[in-house]
Amino acid sequence: MTSDARPQECYVYITLPDQTAPVTAGRFVLDRDRHGTAIGRFVYGRSYRDRADAVELDPVELKLAPKTYETASMGGVFGALRDAGPDYWGRRVIERHAGIAQFGELDYLLHSPDDRAGALGFGLGAEPPAPRRDFNQTLDLAKLQKIADDLVQEEDMAATPIAAQVEELLLIGTSMGGARPKAVVEDDTGLWIAKFNRTDDKWNHARVEHSMLVLGRRCGLTTSESRVVTIGGRDILLVKRFDREKTKAGYLRARMVSALTLLRAEDSHRSRELWSYVILAEELRRACAEPKKQAQELFRRMCFNALISNTDDHPRNHAIIAKAREWKLSPAYDLTPSAPVSLEQRDLALICGDQGRFANANNLLSQCERFLLTRAEAEAIITDIEAAVRGSWYEVMRAEGVSERDCGLLKGAFVYPGFRQSQA
Secondary structure (H helix, E strand, O other), X not given: OOOOXXXXXXXXXXXXXXXXXXXXXXXXXXXXXXXXXXXXXXXXXXXXXXXXXXXXXXXXXXXXXXXXXXXXXXXXXXXXXXXXXXXXXXXXXXXXXXXXOOXXXXXXXXXXXXXXXXXXXXXXXOOOOOOOOOOEEHHHHHHHHHHHHHHHOOOOOOOOOOHHHHHHHHHOOOOOOOOOOEEEEEEOOEEEEEEEOOOOOOOOHHHHHHHHHHHHHHOOOOEOOEEEEEEOOEEEEEEEOOOEEEEOOEEEEOEEEEHHHHOOOOOOHHHHHHOEHHHHHHHHHHHEOOHHXXXXXXXXXXHXXXXXXXXXXXXXXXXXXXXXXXXXXXXXXXOOOOOOOOOOOOEOOOEOEOOEOEOOHHHHHOOHHHHOOOHHHHHHHHHHHHHHHHXXXXXXXXXXXXXXXXXXXXXXXXXXXXXXXXXX
């Protein structure tokens, strides 16, 4: 919250399945108790609950019921609302655009644009505004890349005559989370997240991430659609929005909730014990249709991340979506290898098994039953993905335009020696 001690509130809107315009779902109030602790409260509107097509905001904290929900976690912001708000990069751009030094959590929700993740929206009016119809076009990518470079380098744009215009352009596309520069752009097929390389990157992140999405599909994962475009000699990764579907009437929206919300966890170290593939598998079994299919898909992703040394597989990089009433795992995204120094042990961001975060085959197997797999089934999955990664990573990366130099920098990420290290 800001320094103002008065309660802050807003309306929460939702775009229902098969609709393109939002309706008002309820009201969110952010207050403080007598100890100064932020307390969030949410209540569904009666008229919303009475709708035959009403759906829950999420399957964890805000089930559709006639009650007042309350939370003191995460600064008083419910997980589903937090998931619809901006992450590090989006907050940075919003702060620059608004020129306000001290933003509160509610401010970020209200200032984030209409292209936010999922189906929710926020506003001060009881009636939601019309959905936004105009988006950056892929033709604007060169301009957006330049703005992203300027923001990364912390250049002073205040003296630029078109500063307000270009920051407004970039602002349309900052709600998708993550720390790397990005924007949302549109072409004839729909909306894409444009992810820009930074001038200080050690390798070409756009081509490397795209190649990992391709490699993931080769390993049997369901991954996001992506492509790389080159504008002015700079590569830009385009990842298709899986929470939007373009129609003649506008965009259909899917509800989207991060694994952070499913795990009832926070971004900070204080809840790292909840960052767990094992616990997440059980939450998927409770929240999703086809629980066995969802749990086994998660197991594949966990194994793939271990085999490419994706040590940035934190809970915000996993999500469930609902295009209708039922929830399922979203396509995989943000699959990025790293080049750790250690050859013996590498840790993922989420707990994998009995040995914690250790990205090791035996550790991955140790809790396979929680993923609704027999040990034999789990061993077969690990063996298949290991063989595919070992045999294909170089071929796939080179085929997708990753340079020989970058392949050399990252070769140690794939099937590192400690993956088959025997347990002590």
